[in-house]
Amino acid sequence: MYCKNCGSTLPDSTSDGEFCTYCGSKVTLGDAVQNQTYQAANTAVSNVNPTATNTFAIAGFVLGLISWFLNLWGIIGTLAIVFSALGLSKLKLYNNKGKVFAIIGLISGICNVLYFVIRLIYIIGLY
Numbered sequence: 001m002y003c004k005n006c007g008s009t010l011p012d013s014t015s016d017g018e019f020c021t022y023c024g025s026k027v028t029l030g031d032a033v034q035n036q037t038y039q040a041a042n043t044a045v046s047n048v049n050p051t052a053t054n055t056f057a058i059a060g061f062v063l064g065l066i067s068w069f070l071n072l073w074g075i076i077g078t079l080a081i082v083f084s085a086l087g088l089s090k091l092k093l094y095n096n097k098g099k100v101f102a103i104i105g106l107i108s109g110i111c112n113v114l115y116f117v118i119r120l121i122y123i124i125g126l127y
Contacts, residue, residue: 003027054091057098057105060084064108077112080105 003010006023018027060083067076084105091099 052096053101054087054094054096054098056083056090057087057096057102060087060105060109061098061101062105064105064112067108067112071112071116074113074116077109077116080109081113084109 003020003023003025004027005025006020008020008022010020010027019025020027060080063076063080063083067080070076084102087098087102088106090096091102
């Protein structure tokens with residue numbers, strides 16, 4: 001017998017009104033599934049293969065690459081940091097691919113902002 005909520009195998013001695021040991025939902029014998037080919041409808045997101053690349057990670061990566069050639073007072077690098085951080089934070093939530101893109105964008109953005117700050121300190125020191 002299988003739990004209708006999570007699909008886990010329940011012992012044959014499970015009686016009406018008991019709780020599933022895996023998900024904690026109340027088991028009623030009428031709701032329990034007797035079929036051996038049962039497949040859980042509520043599969044956990046972490047068990048599903050990654051499907052798409054996170055768009056925030058891609059945007060952070062592209063902005064990070066642009067920041068190597070176009071500084072614009074550190075604005076592009078700051079945007080690369082923001083988008084890459086958002087991409088990294090959403091990767092596990094939505095089970096997306098793109099961790100490498102987000103990390104490269106984050107490192108590129110940080111390098112761009114540090115370059116701008118060092119350059120600004122140098123220019124201020126000249127005066």
